[in-house]
Amino acid sequence: MIEVKNISKSFGSLQVLEDVSLDVxxxxxxAIIGRSGSGKSVLMKHLVGLLKPDDGHVYVDGEDLCxxxxxELRALRKRFGVLFQGGALFDSMSSFENIAFPLRYFSSIxxxxxxxxxxxxxxxxxxxxxxxxxxxxLSGGMRKRVALARSIxxxxxxxxxxxxxxxxxxxxxxxxxxxxNHLADELNVTSVLVTHDMHSVLDVADRVAFLHGQDLxxxxxxxELHTCANQHLNSFVKASEYTIGSPSPAxxx
Amino acid sequence: MCIxxxxxxxxxxxxxxxxxxxxxxxxxxxFALLDSLLxxxxxxxxYAILMGRAFASIDEFRMYxxxxxxxxxxxxxxxxxxxxxxxxxxxxxxTVQTAYQLETPFIPESIIGSIVAPxxxxxxxxxxxGFILSGRVGARIAAELGTMRVSEQIDALEVMGLNSVGFLxxxxxxxxxxxxxxxxxxxxxxxxxxxxxxGHIGGFLSATEFLDGARQFFQLLDPLIGFVKSVAFGFIVxxxxxxxGYYTGGGAVGVGDSTTQAAxxxxxxxxxxxxxxxxxxx
Numbered sequence: 001m002i003e004v005k006n007i008s009k010s011f012g013s014l015q016v017l018e019d020v021s022l023d024v025x026x027x028x029x030x031a032i033i034g035r036s037g038s039g040k041s042v043l044m045k046h047l048v049g050l051l052k053p054d055d056g057h058v059y060v061d062g063e064d065l066c067x068x069x070x071x072e073l074r075a076l077r078k079r080f081g082v083l084f085q086g087g088a089l090f091d092s093m094s095s096f097e098n099i100a101f102p103l104r105y106f107s108s109i110x111x112x113x114x115x116x117x118x119x120x121x122x123x124x125x126x127x128x129x130x131x132x133x134x135x136x137x138l139s140g141g142m143r144k145r146v147a148l149a150r151s152i153x154x155x156x157x158x159x160x161x162x163x164x165x166x167x168x169x170x171x172x173x174x175x176x177x178x179x180x181n182h183l184a185d186e187l188n189v190t191s192v193l194v195t196h197d198m199h200s201v202l203d204v205a206d207r208v209a210f211l212h213g214q215d216l217x218x219x220x221x222x223x224e225l226h227t228c229a230n231q232h233l234n235s236f237v238k239a240s241e242y243t244i245g246s247p248s249p250a251x252x253x
Numbered sequence: 254m255c256i257x258x259x260x261x262x263x264x265x266x267x268x269x270x271x272x273x274x275x276x277x278x279x280x281x282x283x284f285a286l287l288d289s290l291l292x293x294x295x296x297x298x299x300y301a302i303l304m305g306r307a308f309a310s311i312d313e314f315r316m317y318x319x320x321x322x323x324x325x326x327x328x329x330x331x332x333x334x335x336x337x338x339x340x341x342x343x344x345x346x347x348t349v350q351t352a353y354q355l356e357t358p359f360i361p362e363s364i365i366g367s368i369v370a371p372x373x374x375x376x377x378x379x380x381x382x383g384f385i386l387s388g389r390v391g392a393r394i395a396a397e398l399g400t401m402r403v404s405e406q407i408d409a410l411e412v413m414g415l416n417s418v419g420f421l422x423x424x425x426x427x428x429x430x431x432x433x434x435x436x437x438x439x440x441x442x443x444x445x446x447x448x449x450x451x452g453h454i455g456g457f458l459s460a461t462e463f464l465d466g467a468r469q470f471f472q473l474l475d476p477l478i479g480f481v482k483s484v485a486f487g488f489i490v491x492x493x494x495x496x497x498g499y500y501t502g503g504g505a506v507g508v509g510d511s512t513t514q515a516a517x518x519x520x521x522x523x524x525x526x527x528x529x530x531x532x533x534x535x
Contacts, residue, residue: 050408070416078414088409102413105316154413 007056018214029191031201034211040194081151081159087143089135096131121149141172177203198240310419320424329432337443344444345451352457362458366466374475378440383486387519391494395515398498399508422495433487490519
């Protein structure tokens, strides 16, 4: 379980998060939504200790990320897989080497077992034959899927997805959403999804957290998105619905 | 389910803060001035911390040793042609110009060798190599790490549980320290070799005269000082480049800025270190 307790974060004079608290329960799929620049990715980076809050605490399985040593943090990070916005694949390596990278450094398995595990991960993301290709030879969607394969290669307990469908066509976005669901069910991982793509939210999330103006303004089940009283969230959802072309609750009633 | 609502309060405070208060404006200007004055010290602190973290991770170096050999090839072996080219022209020009300045019947021609060889060993060989490498190696490292930073590859390394400083910075700095002296030897050998060749071809002095002159005034301290300088320059170029690349901010512009700053700062600190080593050892 991940617990975020009253964290605040600013960069220079720019306050990004203020007194934000959030719990991520075991096995759930939580979507953090909000407008661009609302601090979604900043909040996500706090969950894995890439950023330290100015105030407040982040607990992962009871361990306070703000109080542990760098060595302990590194050990704890092995429980996470992160899909970065651009994939963050190492461009000097092939897709195969990218996926094998954490296995080579942090597991004691043989080369044959590494090969087997990499192929298994590639099969899971339905890209069985791209192993020899470099990231520059892959499309945006394929790059994200290879990055996803890399993030699951160490069998993490938590997977964080930073804008997994941004910049992708609707069909590829659906493929990514299916994959997230498939991995959550297959591997029984806890998933945190940072996005402003309402398609992804509706397809994937169990719960939704809405960030607006440095605050976490709303947290609740995805089914309550259309019935909540938060004006900013309603406006965000409505704008997204216009984008995706489905009628808003007001229109349907 | 609403958690908190501070928007109205923030707006209220924002309005209050945005009022034109002269005292507050002066205070802000003073803070800005102080901040700009402290900025180099802050940068120095961050640089020292980065180097401290890099060398503190040496105990897990067995995980990253392959990286050291890759960097030794990229920084050292791949730089041999350009260093040799620069050294060749420097040696040739120095010989021609020294011969021109000493064109008098009262000074024996072998003096040209006595001037050119120590100049190359003491100064020219190592400084020219340092400048060339601050462009070739420094810019490359800064651009590589900067791109890794802005494309979140460094974050990806950290999230995997890897010590990104130990993995990226330490092998590059160690490779610089190990390979720059080798490049210095290449630079001196080629520089003196082309000096001998140019003196002979240009009809200024024979190869024997050149080498006799070089031997006559040879001191072991000359190559020793050059060696110390090369180690210092290797550290300066690679560590500054790693610092600039590792802490790159922004996108393509940030990478461009880091690359330029790495090359320029390396050149400046090479000159400073050159003077300090000379003053300390001569």
